[in-house]
Amino acid sequence: MTFVDFVAQVFGGEELGRVSTEDGLIGHGEIRVGDTVVPAFDRHADWPRMPSLLRVFVADPFGNIWWGVSYVEDVSEAEMWRRRRDPVYEAIRVVQETLDAELSGQAHGRSSAPVRAIS
Structure with missing residues (x-):
């Protein structure tokens, strides 16, 4: 069971x-x-265990990591993959690597490229 499955089951949510x-x-x-x-x-296995993680990305002087997200628009899966190739979305990789470096304590963080769902 993944965290997504757990939240959906425990809180009666819909994935x-x-x-x-x-x-x-x-x-x-x-x-x-x-x-x-x-x-x-x-x-990731080398990140510290935490009770929760709010997605807001800003490093404050107290050592907290904040991630801010907001709704912009709904897009089709085809459009998502088209945009993924656009260089402007390179910032997502930087955010992933920075978060991973902070949580794992490593000098350089990892990012993971998405993979298409198998139909």
Whole structure:
């Protein structure tokens, strides 16, 4: 059972989607619980265990990591993959690597490229 499955089951939520990564983890998932969409992703084994992770990315002077997300638009899966090739979305890789470096304590973080779902 993944974290996404757990949240959906325990809170009576509905999984809206997930993006698997090349290392087999969930790079991004969304669960609707009531009128709230909860984003989630798998932790890497070398990240510290935490009770939760709010997706806001800003490093503050207290050592906290914040990730901010907001809804922009719904897009089809085909459009998502088209945009993924656009260089402007390179920032996503940088965010993933920076978060991983902070949580793992490594000098350089990892990012995981998404893989298409097998139909």
